[in-house]
Amino acid sequence: xxxxxxxxxxxxxxxxxxxxxxxxxxxxxxxxxxxxxxxxxxxxxxxxxxxxxxxxxxxxxxxxxxxxxxxxxxxxxxxxxxxxxxxxxxxxxxxxxxxxxxxxxxxxxxxxxxxxxxxxxxxxxxxxxxxx
Numbered sequence: 001x002x003x004x005x006x007x008x009x010x011x012x013x014x015x016x017x018x019x020x021x022x023x024x025x026x027x028x029x030x031x032x033x034x035x036x037x038x039x040x041x042x043x044x045x046x047x048x049x050x051x052x053x054x055x056x057x058x059x060x061x062x063x064x065x066x067x068x069x070x071x072x073x074x075x076x077x078x079x080x081x082x083x084x085x086x087x088x089x090x091x092x093x094x095x096x097x098x099x100x101x102x103x104x105x106x107x108x109x110x111x112x113x114x115x116x117x118x119x120x121x122x123x124x125x126x127x128x129x130x131x132x
Contacts, residue, residue: 014052019111026104036091040083
């Protein structure tokens with residue numbers, strides 16, 4: 001009997017990958033905080049996670065004809081986007097260092113939470129395979 005990791009892990013492996021990509025983007029913003037003309041960027045985590053869910057075959061059920069279709073909603077707002085600056089600098093740099101550091105810390109905490117959850121899932125699968 002084959003083990004289906006997609007069914008066992010759900011969306012959490014994809015969430016971990018998206019959090020890792022977002023960490024790279026935020027670290028790049030922090031590294032370029034003093035670069036003239038640099039425009040800070042971020043990823044829309046919720047949109048990317050919804051897109052990953054739809055790629056996995058998890059679709060929302062439409063119980064009324066007036067409900068919106070989710071097919072086109074996944075295409076808009078996903079991916080890398082420029083951040084709207086609160087107070088852009090004179091040299092055109094839009095990085096707010098304190099905000100970027102806070103976003104990075106929040107993302108790191110969420111990454112660790114997802115990683116811990118996946119670790120527990122694998123531990124449970126290992127126990128099930130061993131018959132414990």
